[in-house]
Amino acid sequence: MTAGSGPPSGDGLVWRTATELARLLASGELSSVELTGALIERSDAVDPGINAYLHRTDELALEAAGAADARRSRGEAASPFDGVPVAYKDIFVTRGVPTTCGSKILEGWVPPYDATVVERCHGAGLPMLGKTNLDQFAMGSSTENSGFFPSRNPWDTGRVPGGSSGGSAAAVAAGAVPWAWGTDTGGSVRQPGGLCGLVGAKPTYGRISRYGMIAFASSLDQASPLTRSVEDAAALMAIAAGHDPCDSTSIPSPAENYLDGIDGGIEGLRFGIIKEFTGEGSQPGVRARVDDAYTRLEKLGGTLQEVSMPSFQHGIPAYYLIAPAEASSNLARFDGVRYGSRVAGDTNIVTMNSMTRDEGFGAEVKRRIMIGTYALSAGFYDAYYGKAQRVRTLIIQDLRRAYESVDLIVCPTSPTTAFKLGERTDDPLAMYLSDVYTVPFNLSGNPAVSVPCGLSSDDGLPVGLQIVAKTLDEKTMFRAAYAFEKDLGFAGSPEGRPRL
Amino acid sequence: MSTAPSRVIETTIGLEIHVELATSSKMFCGCEVAFAGEPNTRTCPVCLGLPGSLPVVNERALEHTIRIARALNCDVASHSFFARKNYFYPDMPKNYQISQYERPLGAGGVLEITGDFPTRRVGITRVHLEEDTGGSLHVGGSGRIADSEYSLEDFNRAGTPLVEIVTEPDIKSADEARAFVTELRAIVEALGVSDVRMEEGSLRVDANISVRNAGETEHGAKVEVKNMNSIRSVGRALEYEEGRQRAALVSGDMPVQETRHFDEKAGTTSPMRTKEYAFDYRYFPDPDLVPFEPSDTWIASIERAMPELPVHKRSRLAEQYGLRPADIGILTTSTAIAEWFEEAASAYDGPAQKVANWIIADLFGLCNEAGIPLTECKIAPRQLAGLVRLVDSGSISGKQAKQVLGGMFATGDDAALIAEKEGLEQLSDAGELSSVVDEVIAENPDAADKVRAGQMNTVGFLVGRVMRKTKGQANPKLVTDLLTQKLAP
Numbered sequence: 006m007t008a009g010s011g012p013p014s015g016d017g018l019v020w021r022t023a024t025e026l027a028r029l030l031a032s033g034e035l036s037s038v039e040l041t042g043a044l045i046e047r048s049d050a051v052d053p054g055i056n057a058y059l060h061r062t063d064e065l066a067l068e069a070a071g072a073a074d075a076r077r078s079r080g081e082a083a084s085p086f087d088g089v090p091v092a093y094k095d096i097f098v099t100r101g102v103p104t105t106c107g108s109k110i111l112e113g114w115v116p117p118y119d120a121t122v123v124e125r126c127h128g129a130g131l132p133m134l135g136k137t138n139l140d141q142f143a144m145g146s147s148t149e150n151s152g153f154f155p156s157r158n159p160w161d162t163g164r165v166p167g168g169s170s171g172g173s174a175a176a177v178a179a180g181a182v183p184w185a186w187g188t189d190t191g192g193s194v195r196q197p198g199g200l201c202g203l204v205g206a207k208p209t210y211g212r213i214s215r216y217g218m219i220a221f222a223s224s225l226d227q228a229s230p231l232t233r234s235v236e237d238a239a240a241l242m243a244i245a246a247g248h249d250p251c252d253s254t255s256i257p258s259p260a261e262n263y264l265d266g267i268d269g270g271i272e273g274l275r276f277g278i279i280k281e282f283t284g285e286g287s288q289p290g291v292r293a294r295v296d297d298a299y300t301r302l303e304k305l306g307g308t309l310q311e312v313s314m315p316s317f318q319h320g321i322p323a324y325y326l327i328a329p330a331e332a333s334s335n336l337a338r339f340d341g342v343r344y345g346s347r348v349a350g351d352t353n354i355v356t357m358n359s360m361t362r363d364e365g366f367g368a369e370v371k372r373r374i375m376i377g378t379y380a381l382s383a384g385f386y387d388a389y390y391g392k393a394q395r396v397r398t399l400i401i402q403d404l405r406r407a408y409e410s411v412d413l414i415v416c417p418t419s420p421t422t423a424f425k426l427g428e429r430t431d432d433p434l435a436m437y438l439s440d441v442y443t444v445p446f447n448l449s450g451n452p453a454v455s456v457p458c459g460l461s462s463d464d465g466l467p468v469g470l471q472i473v474a475k476t477l478d479e480k481t482m483f484r485a486a487y488a489f490e491k492d493l494g495f496a497g498s499p500e501g502r503p504r505l
Numbered sequence: 506m507s508t509a510p511s512r513v514i515e516t517t518i519g520l521e522i523h524v525e526l527a528t529s530s531k532m533f534c535g536c537e538v539a540f541a542g543e544p545n546t547r548t549c550p551v552c553l554g555l556p557g558s559l560p561v562v563n564e565r566a567l568e569h570t571i572r573i574a575r576a577l578n579c580d581v582a583s584h585s586f587f588a589r590k591n592y593f594y595p596d597m598p599k600n601y602q603i604s605q606y607e608r609p610l611g612a613g614g615v616l617e618i619t620g621d622f623p624t625r626r627v628g629i630t631r632v633h634l635e636e637d638t639g640g641s642l643h644v645g646g647s648g649r650i651a652d653s654e655y656s657l658e659d660f661n662r663a664g665t666p667l668v669e670i671v672t673e674p675d676i677k678s679a680d681e682a683r684a685f686v687t688e689l690r691a692i693v694e695a696l697g698v699s700d701v702r703m704e705e706g707s708l709r710v711d712a713n714i715s716v717r718n719a720g721e722t723e724h725g726a727k728v729e730v731k732n733m734n735s736i737r738s739v740g741r742a743l744e745y746e747e748g749r750q751r752a753a754l755v756s757g758d759m760p761v762q763e764t765r766h767f768d769e770k771a772g773t774t775s776p777m778r779t780k781e782y783a784f785d786y787r788y789f790p791d792p793d794l795v796p797f798e799p800s801d802t803w804i805a806s807i808e809r810a811m812p813e814l815p816v817h818k819r820s821r822l823a824e825q826y827g828l829r830p831a832d833i834g835i836l837t838t839s840t841a842i843a844e845w846f847e848e849a850a851s852a853y854d855g856p857a858q859k860v861a862n863w864i865i866a867d868l869f870g871l872c873n874e875a876g877i878p879l880t881e882c883k884i885a886p887r888q889l890a891g892l893v894r895l896v897d898s899g900s901i902s903g904k905q906a907k908q909v910l911g912g913m914f915a916t917g918d919d920a921a922l923i924a925e926k927e928g929l930e931q932l933s934d935a936g937e938l939s940s941v942v943d944e945v946i947a948e949n950p951d952a953a954d955k956v957r958a959g960q961m962n963t964v965g966f967l968v969g970r971v972m973r974k975t976k977g978q979a980n981p982k983l984v985t986d987l988l989t990q991k992l993a994p
């Protein structure tokens with residue numbers, strides 16, 4: 006079946022992009038209730054194999070779908086995407102719907118409010134299919150740190166979908182939902198996007214409100230879409246982007262329409278290739294695909310040139326000081342006093358606090374709280390947190406200099422394809438290194454997208470190409486990704502879907 | 506055995522004062538700021554610290570803090586930011602307090618205090634803005650957390666903007682400490698940024714106090730005194746603590762560094778039974794908030810809008826009304842009192858000191874007895890002026906006026922009306938009085954002769970007789986005039 010044609014039913018429907026589905030809904034060939042029903046059926050069929058969801062909201066979704074259909078029939082569609090379902094990483098708080106952040110410590114908590122991202126998607130008429138799995142508090146790169154169960158990669162269920170937004174990635178890649186929200190703190194959307202053959206797009210820091218997104222590392226976290234096409238990523242990002250007075254770090258300007266001019270091609274764009282990213286430690290299959298991608302960009306009229314980022318070698322160490330430091334403070338509120346689980350409630354406050362946190366938090370969360378607490382301690386602050394912040398400044402300066410001579414920077418999203426479950430759980434350092442290519446752009450705040458660049462010849466698994474733009478230049482980023490995606494023809498092709 | 510040689514002991518006191526700002530909404534959310542109320546009704550995801558919620562700075566609180574900083578002669582930071590102060594306590598929803606550490610909004614100030622001591626310049630180390638915590642109710646046991654059965658938390662107060670003012674250890678006695686707090690309270694009240702009610706906790710004072718032998722360079726062990734809930738108890742607690750530490754120093758039983766709790770009833774301090782931790786608050790800039798840079802023009806506009814500060818009001822009152830310094834001090838303890846005085850003084854043509862005397866010597870007493878502030882009493886300032894005029898005109902005597910004031914206080918009626926109702930008007934009709942005077946002269950020939958012979962001190966005796974005959978209603982000045990006329994040699 007060719008994308009965008011044929012009867013909108015059955016198996017084909019669940020593989021459509023959100024943009025295609027929106028067209029079908031607009032033309033009346035498809036109703037949101039039908040579509041939502043098909044996705045619920047698909048989820049029933051595939052979710053037991055991939056464990057993408059922590060909490061499904063089938064009934065709420067069908068209700069919202071009915072309302073969307075009614076709006077469309079009155080000619081009052083809330084947005085072009087009214088009635089296209091979405092899923093949220095369970096880090097976004099949802100009013101009346103349990104939110105756990107992947108941790109037992111929040112089991113049973115039902116938030117009284119919606120995150121801004123959720124509110125804006127509700128406003129655009131997107132029915133919510135459910136809350137997806139993640140590494141606890143978004144700390145991890147495989148979803149194996151989920152407090153409940155690991156998710157699996159639809160391309161090979163013996164492998165991880167990446168993380169921490171692994172549940173969202175697995176759900177989109179398995180056809181259970183057309184698009185989903187994740188969050189990206191150090192690569193948590195781009196890496197699972199790359200590992201699952203999807204588009205994962207992180208906006209400029211501050212472009213999307215963090216209000217209602219449970220904080221891991223406040224200065225790095227950004228809500229980011231996981232989609233099957235670049236167009237979808239641009240569209241979903243645009244729905245949520247723009248100033249929010251509830252978030253002081255939100256950029257006080259309206260968002261651009263990222264779809265505007267997305268098909269403008271890349272003729273004349275200058276791409277920078279980072280000298281320091283030598284490919285050492287990368288799988289040969291990954292390097293081959295990324296090299297192919299560079300060639301394709303040239304073929305499409307782009308030019309390549311080397312840029313030097315000496316500060317990037319310190320990216321991982323700096324990140325693993327700043328993120329845990331902020332997390333150690335952000336996670337202090339989970340103490341059993343006001344919400345979530347409580348252990349040893351009949352003892353005293355100190356015992357209750359520590360027992361609740363001991364049982365509620367997983368090992369990785371505790372590890373990062375310890376690292377962060379240490380990094381902020383009197384006498385160590387300057388040597389650790391202070392120095393890491395200085396590295397951050399250097400990274401920003403290196404990038405600013407590079408962007409004087411290039412329009413975009415390209416590099417791999419991850420050094421490897423999806424790894425096997427359990428392969429890195431005993432080696433936190435190896436796990437941390439999965440983020441080596443993504444972390445610098447969280448430290449700098451630049452927008453970055455991972456777009457599929459084919460399958461690795463080593464293992465037949467997807468490989469991601471990362472395209473990084475200047476601050477607030479999402480439009481150029483999407484334009485390049487779109488041209489690349491079109492020319493590669495991966496998205497929407499049988500090769501671009503897992504045989505699940 | 507010899508007695509200990511008398512020696513000079515110095516006291517050193519530093520104060521840490523918290524002022525709750527009376528903004529309409531909380532520091533980082535839209536919840537209302539108000540005292541008490543049904544527990545946990547003035548809360549939202551932000552001030553409850555719910556997962557995902559984020560703070561947004563209340564600009565008005567920044568403005569108020571700058572106002573306080575400038576009134577205390579502090580420099581305002583051109584670049585400032587909020588920091589997180591991390592520690593666990595159940596009344597703190599996030600288990601960190603948004604506060605300031607490096608670059609507080611105000612620093613390097615000074616406040617001059619006067620009293621029965623040499624004028625003292627007290628350095629202001631810092632003025633910063635932070636959020637208040639909630640309140641705990643420890644049920645069972647002594648009411649403190651350690652021996653309670655369970656605790657209840659009320660987050661109505663959580664997130665109320667709180668200004669912390671820290672002084673240098675420049676204060677040398679309990680008296681000076683009391684004067685400092687009094688002056689600071691008057692300033693904050695004049696600025697209109699807080700209710701400054703110590704009983705309700707909108708003004709909280711903690712003190713660090715130590716003693717040492719004169720001439721020593723190192724300070725003695727610092728004792729932190731808590732639970733001083735009125736300006737009076739600041740004085741009492743520190744006087745007690747000063748005495749206790751001095752005695753300890755003299756006896757050789759050196760005071761130790763600790764936190765002590767003031768017992769209002771007993772008037773003593775006792776060690777708080779808390780474990781002494783060496784806290785590491787792990788301050789770091791709050792990544793949820795952006796640094797702010799108060800512009801010079803903003804600061805200037807805040808300064809322009811500042812009301813008259815007590816120190817300026819005092820010199821103006823001295824110049825404009827010629828009041829006694831001690832009285833000025835009393836009338837400027839609050840803006841409302843000063844305003845009341847000025848209104849009364851402007852309704853009166855004579856020396857304003859007379860109006861001040863009535864307020865200080867009489868009206869305050871009535872208010873105290875009734876337990877209400879001056880501004881809530883039924884007498885309007887112009888009515889007090891009316892009373893003073895009535896006395897001036899000789900319609901009533903000073904003694905009668907006190908009775909009239911009591912009536913005014915009870916009813917809110919004008920002085921003249923009360924005097925009439927109670928039949929208190931003086932006999933000031935010379936014709937009517939003349940016959941009474943003649944009667945008295947006739948009844949007391951010896952005394953009359955003495956006066957005729959020039960013994961003027963006997964006039965008083967005769968005046969007394971006239972007053973008795975008229976049941977005190979005669980105008981004594983008029984009576985004296987009549988007597989001296991009639992008994993002229």
Ligand SMILES: [Zn+2]
Binds near residue numbers: 547550664
């Ligand atoms: Zn609130």
